[in-house]
Amino acid sequence: MRRFISILPVVALLLAGCQAQDGSQIPSTQPDMRGNIISLKKTNSKKKAGVAILLVESVEGVQTNHTKATLRIDGDTHIEGIDGAILRLEQLREGQLVEAWFGDEVMESFPVQAHATAIRVSN
Secondary structure, eight states: OHHHHHHHHHHHHHHHHTSOSSSOOOOSSOOSEEEEEEEEEEOOOSSSTTOEEEEEEOOTTOOOSOSEEEEEEOTTOEEEETTSOBOOGGGOOTTOEEEEEEEEEEEOSSSEEEEEEEEEEOO
16 A cells, blocks of 8 residues: 555656646637738736737638637637647737637627637648
8 A cells, every 4th residue: 555655646747747738729629710810919918918909800712600800819828830839929920820719708799809718820
């Protein structure tokens, strides 16, 4: 029994090392929005570092749930490139093609307004 108890912390450390570092990733579902970043406005929020607002507009011929969306990006938003590399907010640019996954709360205005939980940049 003592041997089992002494191995338990080692097993716990190994299992913790197998998890994603920040726990966030691209969802396995289809994105809520696909389109180009039309505008990107960084805000000076003292509450959360790295807050920005994106306006994304769908591209003709690309199937998507919404034609336009205003997305709030913050420190909880997972951003990655098409190759899976983690990107920073500063690497987002107008004109980039993105896929976005929304949080639970979506304001059904036009354009829809939502918090982006994940963004994949295609170019």
